[in-house]
Amino acid sequence: MYHYDELDQRLVDERVEQFRDQVTRRIAGEITEDEFKPLRLMNGLYLQLHAYMLRIGIPYGVLSSVQLRKLAHIARTYDRGYGHFTTRQCLQLNWPKLEEAPHILAELAEVQMHAIQTSGNSFRNITADQYAGVAANEIEDSRIWAEIIRQWSLLHPEFSFLPRKFKIAVTGSPRDRTAVKFHDIGIVIRKNEKGEVGFEILVGGGMGRTPMIGQTIRAFLPKKHLLSYLEALLRIYNLMGRRDNKYKARIKILVFELGIEELQKLVEDEWNQIKDGPLALPQDEIDRISNQFAPPQWKKPQAARLGAEVQRLKNPAFADWVNVNVTGHKQPGYAIVNLSLKTLDAPPGDVTAEQMDGIADLAERYSLGETRATHEQNLVFAYVQEADLYQLWRALDELGLATPNVGLISDIICCPGLDYCALASARSIPVAERISRRFRDLRRQNDIGGLKLKISGCVNACGHHHAGHIGILGVDRQGEEFYQITLGGSADENASIGKIIGPAFSSEDVVEAVETIVNTYVDIREEGEAFLDTYRRVGEEPFKERLYPELTDAAA
Amino acid sequence: MPLLKDGKLIEDPWTHIPDEVAVPASGPVIVGLKRWREERDSLCKRKDPVGVRLKSNHTAGDVADDLEHLGVVALAFPAFTDGRAYTNARRLRERYGYKGEIRAIGDALRDQYLFMQRCGFDALEVRENETEKNWQEATNAITVYYQPAADGGKTALQRRHPPAA
Amino acid sequence: MVLQVFTANRVCDGIVVFLAEDGNWTTSLEECRVIGDGGALKQAMATAEKAAEYAVVADPYLIDVIEENDAIRPIRYRERIRAYGPPIHPDFAKQAIPAATGL
Missing domain, CATH: 3.30.70 (Alpha-Beta Plaits)
Structure with a gap:
């Protein structure tokens, strides 16, 4: 690192x-x-x-x-x-x-950490793929470029008072795990037809009360121009982004109002003025930073790897965990391990100080002393030898961090909601907890398969509900908590924005509504078809009919 | 209103002329952009220098062709949260090569002085109780810069990779 | 008649407080000053504004409360959550939570 x-x-x-x-x-x-x-x-x-x-x-x-x-x-x-x-x-x-x-x-x-610009109208924390450097089909390590951008964006004299906050994500894999299309700027590492590595630049994605999917403003940008191009884009936004209305101040609104072609022209003009100036990245700086993310000395796969295989056959709980929480690694003999922070004992994403200490110890023993946080509010060990999986599983289980639910319905993204947040309209954590309890049976969760459920306690959408296969939005109806459901959102490389399925549900009824949606899917899915694919195939009607029989009857 | 110029509190030699007030025959004056455009010829003929005030929705390009005639470009901060003037200042210095005074007018926090200085401001109109010491402290609070800017200060990158002698 | 109470967050630690009878700020609803008529409001507002000016509390504002079984409780659930602490953490409760609050 x-x-x-x-x-x-x-x-x-x-x-x-x-x-x-x-x-x-x-x-x-x-x-x-x-x-x-x-x-x-x-x-x-x-x-x-x-x-x-x-x-x-x-x-x-x-x-x-x-x-x-x-x-x-x-x-x-x-x-x-x-x-x-x-x-x-x-x-x-x-x-x-x-x-x-x-x-x-x-x-x-x-310990080389800070809280600078984690709020305010400037660049926020630069995010990247949690599997960077270890994903099998990665083009290049996104952390290198995220670090280069981190430095450029820190206390930027010109851009510390932008119209609104500004979020940048970088991904280097064809499979997007960063919600790159929902960022103000999304950076996708690409190879051009000549085989050179550079960046596709997306702009104008975002959640909030006006969700939008980022659009390509530049299909390919050579590496050394990354910072000058970003500077040009930010300069246009700083001058032209709306400052009269907080809710229209994000760059997505500028993209929408100007149109992507017009914005592209303005940015290219600006960029041509500055691209060969001092922001052009010298190769020795790229090298200096790349070297710090160089792959470790991989060890040869051990014979003891078989031990993990045997345990897997003998121990169904371990096998479940391997199937669900462990992912393939680019290096033979290694695995990527996801630590679930979605348990029934604590709000999604919460960890105790004791757990943090325990994770730090395990990371040292099993994953080169490094832990990674994901945008889905889980943690990752990126360098685990397959031979160690069984020992690691037992240790994680003791810490309460081995729930085998990563990517399943109880792996819920959830904002703090009205339990903590001054902006919230309704609580979100208790809804997540009730849904997790309702679907606690792991066999059932596995049968339902990959399903992303995301809950926000207000329209600011910190819980990413727009991008949930099932999204839940808390609203305040005359002093009572109600929950609106959206279906069909997705935050991956085929991003989509969820559609509101109908009238909101009371706090009491919302869990039953989720149950109905899931049952509808299970009833109508084709062999091997995931929730989102079923929804995209059949649309909202079958779900609507089951959720609001009285409405659809009246219409018929 | 006192003026902090290059870190020193001085009496402002310039007079702001509001749009509805006639321009006096002598003395350095700062006028609005509209007046500058309408009365450019007569303003240029004055023996004393003239400056222009830009609102935050104006751009550096609005005065780019006139810079040789202008002793001051005053950039407005209608609120300290309005960061457009930083871009305008940088463009004036870096793109148009303006060497005259760039001053900040309006709402500013002490904690922004360093950003202003880095973007090319060399003067700002301040509240009565502001001190040179505050300016000193604020502009020296952070001594590492990652970004090249109008002040030409050495960036972290330039310090890490000094050009071969 | 609408009853009201001044609330704010304490500057030094951010904790939720209420304006008390004696002009201090308290975390306890039991000790808070309940404002009924106009004259009392004016005086309380002056006290609250002074406290904000001296950086004792941040952003004081009025909330509606009702009196029930000798206890004061905020009407809006947002304010009930502020007064009693996050419902998901009953261990952090700052005061006994009346059963009627629905939290």
Whole structure:
């Protein structure tokens, strides 16, 4: 992984001192909440429903065990002993005190971490594929480019006060795991017809109250021009993005209003002015960063690999876990292991400090001391030898992190909702919990197969409901929590936006509605057909008929 | 209103002339863009220098052809959250090679001074109680830059890979 | 008559507080100052604004409450969640949650 050099470290240290001064001024009453708000937000500190919330950035989701232990220590010392992994590879603490926030940031800086720009109207945490560097059919490691963009986007003097927040994801595999088409800018590593590696640049994707799928603004961009092209695109957005209405300020609205061709022309004009300037990437810097993501010394597959095979035959629980949570690796003898943070004991994405310590230990023993966070709020060990799978499974099971449900209906993306969030309209975590209980039978989950269920507690869509095969949106109806259901969304390379299926359900009825949708699918699916494929084949009608018999009867 | 120019508090030698007020015969003045366009010839004939105020929805290109006549380009921050002036300042310096004063007017946080300086501002109109010390501290708070900008400050990348001598 | 209470988050730690009888800010609904008529509102507002100015609390605002079985409880469920803590974490409850709250 990338290690800070002296310059990276100095910037983060200086930033801590700057924030310490800002907090002192605030507590002394020298600056008002209105003046302080943008300053704290630029360091990831929100004021939520019950307390402050600190969002810590995990660049492209990669954590060393040293960093993870530090997060555990911070959660224990300054918070209530747990943290929450978000949909953008960050970790949130729900109970930090303002007066202690500078200490937290100083502790983070000790392990090369920070919370800069995890909020506010600028670049947010740069995300990438959690399988980067180990996926079988990858074109190139997305972490390299995410790190290059991370540095360029940090405290950018021109773009720290954009019209609105700005999210960038990078993926290097044909199979997209980053929701790249739902980002302000999505970067897809591609090979052109000459066999050169470069980037396809997508723009204008996003969720929120106006969900949009990103469009291609440049089909192929040579590597060395990545930053100059991004600078040109951001410059046009900074000047032309709407600032009169917060809900129309994201770049997706500019793309929509101008049209992709017009925006493309403006960006190319700007880019031609600056592309050969100091932003052109020198090969030695690309090399310096690439070297830090070089593949490890792979070990030869061990004979003991057979041991795991035998255990798999003998132990059905282990076999389930291998089938569902373990994925193929590009290197023979290795496996990618997904750690599920979707258990019945805690909200989706939550981990206790003890679990963090336990994960850090296991990562050291089994995965080169590295853990990765996914946008689906799970964790990944990317370097596990197949021979170790059985031991690892037993250890994860003890930590409560071996639920074999990754990619299944109970692997729910869920925002904090009204249990924590000041913006929420309704609770989302209890709905996720009730759905998980209803479908707790693993055999049934496996029979249902791959199904992405995503829950947001308000229209801001932090729970990605627009991109759920089944999406649930919490709304407030005269002081009561109601839930609207969408079907057919998808966040992968064939992205689609879910369609509202009909009137919202009460909190009491929403789980039964999900049950009805799932049963309808099971009844009408063809052999081997996944939920989304069935939906795309038959459309919404069969689901509607079963969900709202009274409405469809009346119509007939 | 005091002016912070190159980090020093000075008395502002320039006078802002509101759009509805006549331009005085002498003394350095800053006028709005509309007036500049309408009265360009007579303004150029004055013996004292003239500057132009740009709103945040104007662009650097609006005055690109006039820069040789302008002693000041004043860029407005209607709110500190409106970041368009940073782009305009960079374009004035980097694309159009403007060497005169670029000043910030309007709403600014102390914590933005460094960004302004990096984007090419060399002056800003400040509140009565603002100090040179605040400017000093704010512009020295962060000493590592990843981005090339109008101030020509050395970037992390340039420090990591110094050009061969 | 609509009863109201001033609420805010404390600046130093962000915790939810209510304006109390004595002009301080309390986490306990039991101790909060219930505002009924116009005169009391004016005075409470002045106190709340002062507290915001001195950075004791951030963004104070009024919420509607009802009095039931000698206890004050917020009317909107958002405010009930603020007052009692996240329903998914009853272990964090800041005060006894009346059965009638539906949380």
